[in-house]
Amino acid sequence: MPRHLLGAAIVTALAVTLSGCGSGGGSGDDALEIWIRQAPDSDSAKTAVKLADAFTKASGVKTKVVALFDDFETKLQQQAAQKNLPDIVINDTAQLGNMQTQGWLREVDKAKLKGGDQLADRAWQAAQAGNGKYYAAPFSAQAFALIIRKDWREKVGLQPPQTWDDLAKLAKAFTEQDPDGNGQKDTYGFVAPAGTKRGYASWYASSMIYANGGTFLTDSGGGKFTPAVADPKTVEAVKWLQDQFCVAKTVNPGAVSNDTTVTHEVFEKGQGGIYLVGPYVLARFVKSIGTDKLEVVKVPKGPSGGPGTLGEGENVYLMAGSANEEGQQKFAEFAVSPDGQKIGMNKDANGAIVRLPVNKGVDMAAERTDPRWQVFQEAYADAVYSSPVPNWAPIRQTSADAINAVWADCTADVKAGMDGLATKLTSELQAQKAS
Secondary structure, eight states: OOTTOOOHHHHHHHOEEEEOOTTSSOOOTTSEEEEEESOTTSHHHHHHHHHHHHHHHHHOOOEEEEEEOTTHHHHHHHHHHTTOOOSEEEEEGGGHHHHHHTTOBOOOOGGGSTTGGGBOHHHHHTTBOTTSOBOSEEEEEEEOEEEEEHHHHHHHTOOOOOSHHHHHHHHHHHHHSOTTOSSSSOOEEEEOOOSOGGGHHHHHHHHHHHHTTOOSEEEEETTEEEEOTTSHHHHHHHHHHHHHHHTSOOBOTTGGGOOHHHHHHHHHTTSEEEEEEOGGGHHHHHHHHOGGGEEEEOOOOOTTOOOOEEEEEEEEEEBTTOSOHHHHHHHHHHHHSHHHHHHHHTTTSSOOSOSEEOBTTOOHHHHOOOTHHHHHHHHHTTEEOOOOOSOOHHHHHHHHHHHHHHHHOTTOOHHHHHHHHHHHHHHHHHHTTOO
16 A cells, blocks of 8 residues: 555544645645645645645645544544555644654754754744653644733723733623623633643643743753652642632633633633633634624733743644655744745634744744734743653643542542642653653
């Protein structure tokens, strides 16, 4: 079977393939196969095809873009088992350790990546494994901020939040003062993807933890780490959020079971007015809710620390076993170039696969006229990436299970829950030989 031909059952049941040839026709088996974690036929998938088309036009290398969303990592596992990995994967920065420890990735030489010296140092951190080597080219960055219903905030007569107390007061007003004016008590302050799927509870809590000066792991040097989840600053942040769920009751019902797909819809339906999230949904919400009804505010510093917010994004991964290593290298270089970055940014339109550019030669303000993007760019200066352990995925998932448990059970003691989490993370770090 040709290397780039997906198994028929997987194609039928699991994938939708988009052709990304410069000629606009179907790609052959010798095409560079590019997987991206986006929904098939979505605006983001179409942007990926535009990027591949432009690369083909510039290089002459044929491409095939495969857009997959649900169970993306599982499908990669299936391809790895068949020794038939794609050539390129564009995926979350947090997945680097998981893929690298399984031997799926080629090492990237920063000095030999054309344009690599033009990429932000902070972005390169997200391409570095626990052994100090690089296994990806940074492609897209993002920091988290608060998307707030501005019309609701003005209706309740409050200013944009500058402290956690301000944020709690705004959430309470949104919950109790009928900001949508429909005469019913059917709105809430926060919408939150607080479920455990793909570690969303810890993903959501991260920005508040970092904003309070807390963290998940402390770097002990030499590739070794110790849990920090039971430290006072981290516990304080998780407890503050538990109070929003359980005492103030300002979080949308069902949040402890929701992922981002559901939470996006909850926000769009006007069930809540504050969403701590990345910039990738800004254009979508501008279109569905209305530009004059939305504002973006940096996450306020917590009472014990800050500033800080979750930093993440996507890398271009050069997959092991490719018969076209030259094509892999050329695509990575094009993707990080100013031209590639601008295509991926997609102006102010929906479907951006480059949220914040990693190439220092790209002026975001010149590419996007919406000033709200600049708030995310400013927040990135204080962004915190996940620790470069061999595999972050089980740490995020274990943390999500523990954090979700203390939000779902209002009788739960947060400190005890975080103590238990610290014990589990110690065992995980030992298993990864990172403790």
